[in-house]
Amino acid sequence: MQILGLDIGGTGIKAAPVDCSTGKLLADVERRDTPQPATPEAVLEVAQELVEYFAWQGPIGCGFPAVVQRGIVRTASNIDQRWLHCDVAARFSQHFDRQVTVINDADAAGLAEITFGAGREVMGTLLMLTLGTGIGTALFHDHDLLPNLELGQISVRGKPGHEWAAASVREDQNQSWEQWAQGVELFLQTIEVMLWPDLIILGGGVSKDADQFLDRIRIRAKLVPARLTNDAGIIGAALFAAQTSPE
Incomplete structure (x- = not known):
């Protein structure tokens, strides 16, 4: 089709x-x-x-x-x-x-990744994040979607999570990849305490630059870039x- x-x-x-x-x-x-x-x-x-x-x-x-x-x-x-x-x-x-x-x-992005991308062969709890103007989040368990999860709005050290980890933050504040990765790490660590995901997929336009920041982030879950990128x-x-x- x-x-x-x-x-x-x-x-x-x-x-x-x-x-x-x-x-x-x-x-x-x-x-x-x-x-x-x-x-x-x-x-x-x-x-x-x-x-x-x-x-x-x-x-x-x-x-x-x-x-x-x-x-x-x-x-x-x-x-x-x-x-x-x-x-x-x-x-x-x-x-x-x-x-x-x-x-x-x-x-939508998460659905694509569990069907054709980085989450295709992964069962359990999977979290898809799209880092752009804000943060979009999609949560799946054994490939079943829990729709409309707005985790970008959760409070992280007194301000919304997207103010730490959205791609627009790095651009607007002229941050280095290392500085921005620290904010992403803090945001992801906060989410991990809530959801205990087995896999986190990072998408959005920054996914094509994953080699610039992914290795700088230390979290419990396996962290991978979106295979289908943007x-x-x-x-x-x-x-x-x-x-x-x-x-």
Whole structure:
């Protein structure tokens, strides 16, 4: 099954068609900046550009940077507040006049990694983190997803975890890889006390630079970079659409 994967993030919106039987991208990823403010109308306009770029007529899967509960947006940390309580799945489906399936963006990335990536052969408790503008988290036990886990908001030494470990922190504060890795380590150590994961997968754009910081982090769980790097969100969004399709 071929589905267009859309990955909506705080700073960028990306898309590519995906072969859901293999997890392979069928074309190069196309990216646009996330509009500011990221209102529903502005985000839909950019999504429309990407759908038209690929001349896509088939189903669409979308990863969205918020808690998405039965299609309804429940949080808006990295998206405009006007998305709150919006039925994002219905809004996208109506706009494109076809079924659009929506899943939390970190859950999408985790789904891709347990199906085609670093978590494929790992059972037990697996945690996927996407380090970007904020922190997305996805938790699996024996490959079953516990959706909409927002661990980036947990308190670490008096401030939200994403203020220690998001990739944007390193850029905004001009930190070295070593300085930033210390914040990531502190965040992960806090999570370990709560969840005792067997494996933690680090994704997001920084995953391609894993050799710069991964060896500097000391935690109990096995820690690996996302095998699908920053394409995991696109692949997982398409895969979720394929898995929930009525066909």
